[in-house]
Amino acid sequence: MGSFNRDENGDLNKALIVAELSTKDDDGLYRDKLDLWSRLCEESKKLWSIVGPAIFSRVASYSMNVITQAFAGHLGEVELASISIANTVIVGFNFGLLLGMASALETLCGQAFGAKRYQMLGIYMQRSWIVLFICCFLLLPIYIFTTPILKMLGQSDAVSEQSGLVALWMIPLHFSFAFQFPLQRFLQCQLKNQIIAWVSLAGLAVNVLTSWLLVYVFDFGIVGAAIALDVSWWFLVFGMFLYASCGWCPLTWTGFSMQAFFGLWEFFKLSVASGVMLCLENWYYRILILMTGYLKNATIAVDALSVCMTINGWEMMIPLAFFAGTGVRVANELGAGNGKAAKFATIVSVAESTVIGLFFCALILIIHDQFAYIFTSSADVLQAVDEMSFLLAITILLNSVQPILSGVAVGSGWQAWVAYINLGCYYIIGLPLGFIMGWIFKTGVMGIWGGMIFGGTAIQTVILAIITIRCDWEKEAEKASKRVMKWSRSPEPNNRLEDQQ
Numbered sequence: 001m002g003s004f005n006r007d008e009n010g011d012l013n014k015a016l017i018v019a020e021l022s023t024k025d026d027d028g029l030y031r032d033k034l035d036l037w038s039r040l041c042e043e044s045k046k047l048w049s050i051v052g053p054a055i056f057s058r059v060a061s062y063s064m065n066v067i068t069q070a071f072a073g074h075l076g077e078v079e080l081a082s083i084s085i086a087n088t089v090i091v092g093f094n095f096g097l098l099l100g101m102a103s104a105l106e107t108l109c110g111q112a113f114g115a116k117r118y119q120m121l122g123i124y125m126q127r128s129w130i131v132l133f134i135c136c137f138l139l140l141p142i143y144i145f146t147t148p149i150l151k152m153l154g155q156s157d158a159v160s161e162q163s164g165l166v167a168l169w170m171i172p173l174h175f176s177f178a179f180q181f182p183l184q185r186f187l188q189c190q191l192k193n194q195i196i197a198w199v200s201l202a203g204l205a206v207n208v209l210t211s212w213l214l215v216y217v218f219d220f221g222i223v224g225a226a227i228a229l230d231v232s233w234w235f236l237v238f239g240m241f242l243y244a245s246c247g248w249c250p251l252t253w254t255g256f257s258m259q260a261f262f263g264l265w266e267f268f269k270l271s272v273a274s275g276v277m278l279c280l281e282n283w284y285y286r287i288l289i290l291m292t293g294y295l296k297n298a299t300i301a302v303d304a305l306s307v308c309m310t311i312n313g314w315e316m317m318i319p320l321a322f323f324a325g326t327g328v329r330v331a332n333e334l335g336a337g338n339g340k341a342a343k344f345a346t347i348v349s350v351a352e353s354t355v356i357g358l359f360f361c362a363l364i365l366i367i368h369d370q371f372a373y374i375f376t377s378s379a380d381v382l383q384a385v386d387e388m389s390f391l392l393a394i395t396i397l398l399n400s401v402q403p404i405l406s407g408v409a410v411g412s413g414w415q416a417w418v419a420y421i422n423l424g425c426y427y428i429i430g431l432p433l434g435f436i437m438g439w440i441f442k443t444g445v446m447g448i449w450g451g452m453i454f455g456g457t458a459i460q461t462v463i464l465a466i467i468t469i470r471c472d473w474e475k476e477a478e479k480a481s482k483r484v485m486k487w488s489r490s491p492e493p494n495n496r497l498e499d500q501q
Contacts, residue, residue: 043341043348047325053193054321057184057200062317064207064232066310066374068225071215073375079222080376081299082162084306085155086226088289090146090167093279094139094174098132100278101271102181106324107413107483108270109189110331113252115484118190121252125186126260127267132178143167143174154294159302162222169226176233183240189328190252192243199239207232273415277406280422281460284430285309288452291438292445301445304384307375308392312399315360319399322353323407330411334480339473342411346468350404357400364393384445391449398457405464412476413483414467421463430456 065087073080105128112120142149147164151157187196210231214224244253289309292301326349333342364371368389372382409418433455437447 039344040348043329043345044352047322047329047345047349047352049191050188050193050325050328051321053197054188054324055318056197057193058317058321059314060197060200060204061233061236062314063204064229066314067207067211068229069306069310070375071211071225072222075215075221078158078162078299080306081159081302083166083222083225084302084310085150085159085289086146086163086166086170087229088306088309090142090163091170091173093283094136094142095177096279096281096283097139097275098135098177099181100275101132101135102128102177102185102274103278103327103410104128104267104271104274104415105182105185106189106327106410107274107331107415109186110328110411111335111413111480111484113189114332114335115481117484118251119254121186121190122249122254123257123259124267125182126256127264128182128185128271129179130260130264131268131271132182133175136175136178139174140171143171153290156299159299166222166226169223170230172230173226173233176230176237179237180233180240183237183244185324186244186252187240187249188324189331190249191328192249195243195248196240199236199243202239203232203236206235270415273419274410276419277409277415277422280419280426281406284426284452284456285312287431288434288449291434291448295438295444300378300380300384303376303378303381304372304388305445305449307372307381307385308388310375311364311371312392312395315396316399316403318356318360319353319403322349323403323410325349326404326407327411330408331480334412334473334477335484337477337481339475339477342476343471343473346404346408349407350401353400353404357397360400361393361397364389364396388446388449391446391453395449395453395457398453398461402457402461402464405461405468408468408471409464412471413479417467418464421460425460425463426452426456429459 068087069080069083072083105124108124109121112118112124146167147160150160150163155163184196187193207228210228211225214220214228218224220227243249245255289302289305292305295301326346329345329349330342333339333345369382369386371389372385376382406418409415430452434448434451437443437451438445441447443450
């Protein structure tokens with residue numbers, strides 16, 4: 001790190017940088033400033049080699065959901081509310097758990113890649129496939145019984161019936177998560193991010209085409225929108241698997257192996273810790289939409305909040321890309337035994353993500369009365385969204401920091417600790433405060449959302465920041481080295497994997 005090219009252009013660039021940074025201080029200060037600047041540039045280059053393609057691929061993937069909601073929204077208000085609940089609450093409930101469970105690969109694959117144990121990446125991915133596929137079967141009743149569940153929770157009959165129908169047609173989408181999430185992390189941890197971006201772009205094109213054909217040409221209505229989403233996500237699975245299995249990952253993919261069936265219980269426990277960490281946060285905003293369904297004029301409130309959550313989720317792809325990039329960078333450096341580099345990567349990632357968050361926060365405040373036209377032409381919904389735009393801006397700003405700190409936790413293997421923090425902040429503080437603000441003080445959806453933001457998200461962000469600042473990075477590097485050695489053992493009959501520390 002911190003090296004420059006030795007040709008004339010490189011020497012000239014170096015001279016210009018020195019001239020720019022120079023003051024009347026001593027030569028040691030010149031070197032310190034130059035070294036800091038070069039380290040910053042080098043770390044930003046490494047970070048954005050992951051974050052750039054990750055932003056593109058995540059925005060493209062999430063845009064599939066946005067396109068589906070947009071097509072449904074122009075069919076009618078009930079259709080928009082139905083697919084919003086099915087996609088945001090039912091699919092989102094399972095999405096959060098499976099995504100979190102797959103993030104165990106960011107710890108294991110990232111640290112193994114940093115330690116040059118390349119052959120283990122393919123084994124870890126296959127273990128993740130097995131664990132997530134089994135979990136998909138266990139979660140199936142949520143899709144099958146969506147209608148009675150929503151009626152029991154107090155949703156209207158019309159919305160519950162339509163949401164139940166959509167949920168059944170989204171079962172193939174549900175099973176695609178078990179393969180797509182591990183594949184994405186497998187490629188991401190070995191810095192093969194460009195292929196993820198290209199496959200995501202192709203998947204977005206498939207989604208637009210199939211949505212138009214099934215909704216408007218063949219007139220399948222809301223069912224057609226759901227099928228288009230199924231096709232698009234499975235396209236992502238096959239695209240990434242073909243890349244991984246057809247010779248472009250020779251060091252990390254050596255074919256299917258029986259070794260993947262060893263140590264599944266230990267892998268399951270680590271995956272569950274990761275899943276709980278992320279899903280507690282993911283479910284938090286799903287519950288917000290359900291709570292809104294109990295308010296007066298619930299259809300308008302749910303529609304307006306769904307629009308805001310969709311915009312938030314769309315922009316959230318950028319912090320989530322930083323979450324992924326930070327997790328990979330921290331895991332790689334800790335796996336290589338370099339604690340100081342992991343700390344520096346954290347600082348750079350948090351700073352750059354915060355700057356981007358400030359930009360989008362300001363943008364939402366500027367176009368507060370216009371962005372909802374993407375989804376609806378209802379005057380009531382447009383007005384409600386306009387009133388919520390301030391809370392949306394604050395949420396975007398907080399989310400520009402919190403996921404990056406969670407990425408540090410994933411890269412370091414702190415999932416279990418963060419799960420307890422999320423439980424306390426979101427469900428012991430945030431939800432009750434949202435309930436009090438919304439119903440006791442009768443401030444409606446604004447009170448519910450505001451209470452959950454300031455009572456849950458803000459406090460959680462502060463706690464994670466304190467933990468990260470006080471972290472002993474050299475000690476974390478030692479723990480990572482021990483973890484890599486333990487999880488890389490050959491699965492001999494008498495040599496079982498020990499429990500994850």
